[in-house]
Amino acid sequence: MKLLSLLKELSLHPKNAEELKGLILQLAVQGKLTDKWRADNSILEPASVLLEKIEEEKALLISQKKIKKEKIVETLSKDEVPFVLPENWEWCKLIEISSINGGFAFKSSNYVDEGARVIRISDFDELGFKNHKVVRHNYTDDLLPYVLEDRNILIAMTGGTVGKSIFVNHVNETMVVNQRVATIKIIQPIFEAYVNCVIPTKLIQDVIEEAKNSTNDNISMSDIKGFNIPIPPLEEQKAIVEVVDNLFKEVEALEELTKERISLKEEFVTSALRKLTETDNTTKEWNYLQQHFLSFFTEKKNIKSLRETILQLSVQGKLTAQWREENPSVEPAPELLKRIEAEKQQLIAEKKIKKEKPLPPIEEDEIPYELPDGWGFVRLGTVTDIIAGASFKSGDFNETGGAKCIKITNAGVREFKETDDFLPENFQTKYPNYLIKEGDLVLALTRPYIKDGLKISICPRSYHNSLLNQRVASIRSMTDNVYHPYIFTFIQSPKVLNHYKSMFDGKSQQPNMKMGDITELLISIPPLEEQIVIVEKANSLMALCDELEQQIDNSQTQIEQLMQSCLKEVFEQESN
Numbered sequence: 001m002k003l004l005s006l007l008k009e010l011s012l013h014p015k016n017a018e019e020l021k022g023l024i025l026q027l028a029v030q031g032k033l034t035d036k037w038r039a040d041n042s043i044l045e046p047a048s049v050l051l052e053k054i055e056e057e058k059a060l061l062i063s064q065k066k067i068k069k070e071k072i073v074e075t076l077s078k079d080e081v082p083f084v085l086p087e088n089w090e091w092c093k094l095i096e097i098s099s100i101n102g103g104f105a106f107k108s109s110n111y112v113d114e115g116a117r118v119i120r121i122s123d124f125d126e127l128g129f130k131n132h133k134v135v136r137h138n139y140t141d142d143l144l145p146y147v148l149e150d151r152n153i154l155i156a157m158t159g160g161t162v163g164k165s166i167f168v169n170h171v172n173e174t175m176v177v178n179q180r181v182a183t184i185k186i187i188q189p190i191f192e193a194y195v196n197c198v199i200p201t202k203l204i205q206d207v208i209e210e211a212k213n214s215t216n217d218n219i220s221m222s223d224i225k226g227f228n229i230p231i232p233p234l235e236e237q238k239a240i241v242e243v244v245d246n247l248f249k250e251v252e253a254l255e256e257l258t259k260e261r262i263s264l265k266e267e268f269v270t271s272a273l274r275k276l277t278e279t280d281n282t283t284k285e286w287n288y289l290q291q292h293f294l295s296f297f298t299e300k301k302n303i304k305s306l307r308e309t310i311l312q313l314s315v316q317g318k319l320t321a322q323w324r325e326e327n328p329s330v331e332p333a334p335e336l337l338k339r340i341e342a343e344k345q346q347l348i349a350e351k352k353i354k355k356e357k358p359l360p361p362i363e364e365d366e367i368p369y370e371l372p373d374g375w376g377f378v379r380l381g382t383v384t385d386i387i388a389g390a391s392f393k394s395g396d397f398n399e400t401g402g403a404k405c406i407k408i409t410n411a412g413v414r415e416f417k418e419t420d421d422f423l424p425e426n427f428q429t430k431y432p433n434y435l436i437k438e439g440d441l442v443l444a445l446t447r448p449y450i451k452d453g454l455k456i457s458i459c460p461r462s463y464h465n466s467l468l469n470q471r472v473a474s475i476r477s478m479t480d481n482v483y484h485p486y487i488f489t490f491i492q493s494p495k496v497l498n499h500y501k502s503m504f505d506g507k508s509q510q511p512n513m514k515m516g517d518i519t520e521l522l523i524s525i526p527p528l529e530e531q532i533v534i535v536e537k538a539n540s541l542m543a544l545c546d547e548l549e550q551q552i553d554n555s556q557t558q559i560e561q562l563m564q565s566c567l568k569e570v571f572e573q574e575s576n
Contacts, residue, residue, distance in 0.1 A: 017255040024247050025201045029230050031086035033243045037236065038086065044233040046088040051231065054097050054187050061187070067099040073226070082203055082228060089232050095225035097195070099185045102157070102221055103177035104146045111135045116174040119148060121156050121181050124166045126200075139174055146183070148175040151192040153184040153199065158218045163208035167196035182224050194237035197244055198229055300552060304452075307545050311493040314538040315524055317372040323533050324372060330527040332374035336481055337525065340383055343479045353385050353478060359520060366522055368495055375526045381519030384487060385478045388445065388515055389468035390434045396423050403428050404466035406436055406459070411444040411472060414492065416457040423467055431467060438464040441475040441488055445513040454497055458488060473518055486531035489538050490523050 027033055038044075061067045073093045081091060094100070106118050116139040123130050137143075148154070148171055155165040158180045177183050186192040198204060204227050211219045232240065313319050347353045359379040367377060380386070389406070397405065402422035410417050428435060436442070436459050444455035459466070459474075468474050475491075477484040490496065499521070504511035526534065 017251050020251050021248060022200065022202070024244060024251070025197055026203070028240050028244050029198050029201055029203065030083055031089060031230075031232060031236075031240075033247075034232075034236055034239050035086075037239045037243075041235065041239075044088060044235060047090040047231040047233055048088075050189065050234055051090055051092060051096070053189060057187055057189075061099070067185075070095055070225070076228065080228075085230055086232070089230055092229055092231055093225065094184070094195075094227040094229050097187055097190050097229065097231070099187065100221065100225055101145055101177070101183045101185075103179045103181045103183070104143060105179045106137055106176075108135070110137060112138055115139055116143070116147075116176045118178050119154065119175050119181060120178040121159060121161070124154060125161070125164055126166060128166065137176065139176070143176050146176045148177055148183060149185065151186070153186070153192070153196055155182045155184065155199065155224060156180070157182055157220075157224075160217065162212045162217050162219055163205060165196070165199045167193065182221065184224070189234055190231070191234060191237040191241065193241045194232075195229065197241060199227075203228065203230075300549060303545050303548050303552075306548075307542065308494045310538055310541045310545070311489060312495060314534050315490045315493045315495075316369055317375060317524075317526060317530070317534075319537045319541075320526075320530055320533055321372070323530065324374070327529065330374070330529050333376040333525045333527055336528060337376060337378060337382070340479050340481050343481065344382075347478060356381065356519070362522065368522070371524055372526070374530075375524055377522050378525055379519060380475070380487075380521040380523050383477065383479065383482045383523070383525065385476045386515065386518055387434065387468065387474050387476075389470045389472045389474075390431055391470045392423060392427075392467070396427070398422050404463050405469050406442055406463060406466050406472055406474075407469045408444050408446055408471045410457075410463075411442045411455045412457050413450065413453045413455055414457055416442065416460050416463070418460075418462065421469075427467055428465060434468045436463065436466050436468050436474050437476065439476075439484060441484075441491070442468075443473045443475060443491075443513075443518065444471070445473055446471045447510060448513050449497055449500055449511070453492060454500065456488070456491055471512075473513070473515070475518070481528055482525070483528060483531040483535060485535045486526075487523070489535055491521075496521065 024033070031038070058067070062069045073095055076091045085091065103119075111118070113136065115136040118135050118137050119129070120135070122133075148168060150168065150170050152168050152171075153165055154168060154177065156162050184195070186195050207223065207227060208219055211223045231237075310319075317324070344353070348355045359381050362377055362379070371377065392405065399420045400422065402425050405421045405423050407419065407421055409419055438459055438461045440459045442457055442459055448455055475487065477487060500511070500513070500517070503517065525531075
């Protein structure tokens with residue numbers, strides 16, 4: 001089929017695969033997958049005759065009291081027809097070709113260890129039954145109307161998964177259906193699997209979406225009974241199911257190939273990035289990796305790993321090895337740190353910063369990696385001024401105006417989040433020790449990290465002279481001898497994130513940093529000129545990562561558009 005030959009050129013991600021399956025089903029129930037089949041099988045019993053047989057069968061079942069008699073349903077008018085059907089097809093309501101029951105209201109207090117399995121709304125999804133929390137109930141004859149049978153369809157009627165359905169091909173034990181789950185029992189000679197192809201389509205799902213939006217995630221029995229179902233001749237129903245099954249297998253095979261390609265790329269990226277962080281001379285490996293950026297960094301997960309590696313290589317001096325060779329006469333960090341310490345003592349003497357308790361000496365077993373010549377390790381509190389916020393009263397805050405306040409909610413991962421939290425204007429003079437300046441780093445002290453990194457960001461110009469609230473810390477360079485953006489780059493590095501994770505993981509449901517956890521953090525300090533070069537290189541490479549991510553977004557959009565275009569064009573051509 002032309003469709004598949006075109007799609008093999010694409011990366012079929014899970015989202016694309018689901019969209020593709022949905023479109024296949026929609027085209028199937030419009031008869032667009034079986035045009036050629038109809039041409040080869042022109043002598044068929046029309047669906048109108050099939051519906052007459054079903055009506056007779058239904059009347060018999062009602063007379064035998066096997067199903068209930070339903071109200072007469074109105075047929076579709078020409079204005080209500082969703083789309084034009086092929087010749088010999090007919091529209092009907094779902095209730096015309098089935099018996100539909102709601103479940104029984106079982107009480108959990110009556111559940112037993114052995115008995116009929118109760119199928120609740122949480123016990124199934126589109127993939128099948130979930131067997132991790134099976135509940136049972138004693139079976140009695142009065143539960144017969146709620147017994148699940150082979151080739152029934154279940155559909156959820158409430159909750160976040162309203163509208164999910166499952167085709168139960170075979171029941172291997174006695175099962176009874178709980179309330180808020182509808183059981184659709186198709187009347188012969190309709191091919192049950194064909195109706196199951198109709199339920200997930202836009203034709204039905206749009207009705208479900210509209211119903212649940214107007215009833216707070218609920219659909220009624222009348223909604224389900226009123227589903228519009230396109231009915232082909234019986235043999236074509238079977239042909240449609242066969243075509244859909246075959247296409248789904250092809251889609252799943254393409255999806256699996258995509259997953260394998262992604263896995264191979266991830267293995268390459270992981271290996272390449274590990275070599276970069278482990279080797280002493282990264283130039284060769286880095287040059288090789290750069291040549292393959294466009295080939296291997298086509299997944300956002302890989303780009304995230306690339307960002308982390310760039311940050312780590314930056315603060316280990318591995319991106320500036322050539323720069324150091326070209327600039328051998330720069331002032332080494334130990335001399336720089338001596339000048340910083342002298343400047344710090346002067347600031348204390350002038351009462352511009354507080355004198356803090358001496359920080360603990362750096363022990364040899366704390367050193368995380370070897371540094372280049374001219375670099376040194378120090379405690380963060382040695383080169384920065386770090387303050388914690390004040391415990392302002394909740395009654396002091398307003399949302400209309402005054403002095404801006406920085407709360408823990410403002411501290412995002414590399415992104416400062418602006419909010420409308422204000423304190424009285426006079427608090428700026430009342431609490432001068434808690435004023436934050438543009439460029440200060442803002443770090444969350446409670447839940448200080450998430451999967452993507454530490455919750456640390458830069459105070460923007462719009463928050464200059466704002467007040468710092470409790471559970472947030474501010475980090476400010478106390479000297480021009482340290483390039484403040486370098487501090488920000490360092491704190492974002494994976495080693496720092498892993499340091500705090502190892503400190504808190506498994507010890508508390510809600511990690512809470514103390515001030516000592518920040519002031520005692522070990523930081524590598526290069527010469528001042530190299531700090532500036534490192535930040536420039538890191539920012540340049542981060543911009544490249546942004547471009548790669550944008551290319552992925554653009555590519556994904558193009559793939560989705562091309563997929564939709566290909567599908568429509570191919571099926572239109574094949575139906576002509």
